[in-house]
Amino acid sequence: MLGLKLPTDPRWVNIVEKNIEEILTDHAFCEQKATSTAISLIVSFPEYTELVQEMTALVKEEISHFKMVHDIIIKRGWVLGRDRRDDYVIELLKFFPKGGSRTTQLVHRLLYAALIEARSCERFRLLSEELDDKELATFYKNLMVSEANHYTMFLGFARQYGDRKEVDKKWQDLLDYEAKIMKNLSKKETIHG
Numbered sequence: 001m002l003g004l005k006l007p008t009d010p011r012w013v014n015i016v017e018k019n020i021e022e023i024l025t026d027h028a029f030c031e032q033k034a035t036s037t038a039i040s041l042i043v044s045f046p047e048y049t050e051l052v053q054e055m056t057a058l059v060k061e062e063i064s065h066f067k068m069v070h071d072i073i074i075k076r077g078w079v080l081g082r083d084r085r086d087d088y089v090i091e092l093l094k095f096f097p098k099g100g101s102r103t104t105q106l107v108h109r110l111l112y113a114a115l116i117e118a119r120s121c122e123r124f125r126l127l128s129e130e131l132d133d134k135e136l137a138t139f140y141k142n143l144m145v146s147e148a149n150h151y152t153m154f155l156g157f158a159r160q161y162g163d164r165k166e167v168d169k170k171w172q173d174l175l176d177y178e179a180k181i182m183k184n185l186s187k188k189e190t191i192h193g
């Protein structure tokens with residue numbers, strides 16, 4: 001359903017289980033960045049009324065996810081750690097060239113967002129199925145559904161605002177590129193890396 005070309009190695013969950021505190025901190029910052037992305041799309045493309053409406057709802061949802069993760073961190077007696085580099089996103093952003101028309105820039109940003117949400121969804125599914133920590137497994141199962149909805153929403157907007165044939169080609173090319181990135185990742189207790 002997600003179209004990802006390279007699934008996460010299930011052994012990634014073993015890395016996560018050795019440091020739950022780290023994955024939760026990384027996850028919290030991923031939710032904060034998703035909130036920032038939605039706000040940025042509103043600020044950058046205010047003339048797209050339907051997009052603005054959906055991004056406004058997304059801001060509320062993503063910040064509530066941040067709070068949910070932060071609450072788990074607190075409940076377990078930890079504090080939110082510092083944000084760290086997201087090598088996955090850094091590499092992903094190298095795919096599309098800078099510049100182009102406003103529409104092209106919008107489509108590219110929507111495709112990036114769709115792919116990040118798709119990978120998050122895939123990782124959350126894996127965590128929900130493989131984590132020994134049942135509380136977290138249930139938590140990630142519930143979040144997985146949201147991520148799938150976000151992925152389809154972003155991809156749908158990209159297809160709506162761009163030329164469908166061109167967008168679908170870019171999407172497939174981005175999926176191929178992402179698969180190459182993933183070959184070097186899944187070695188850290190981070191949501192994407």
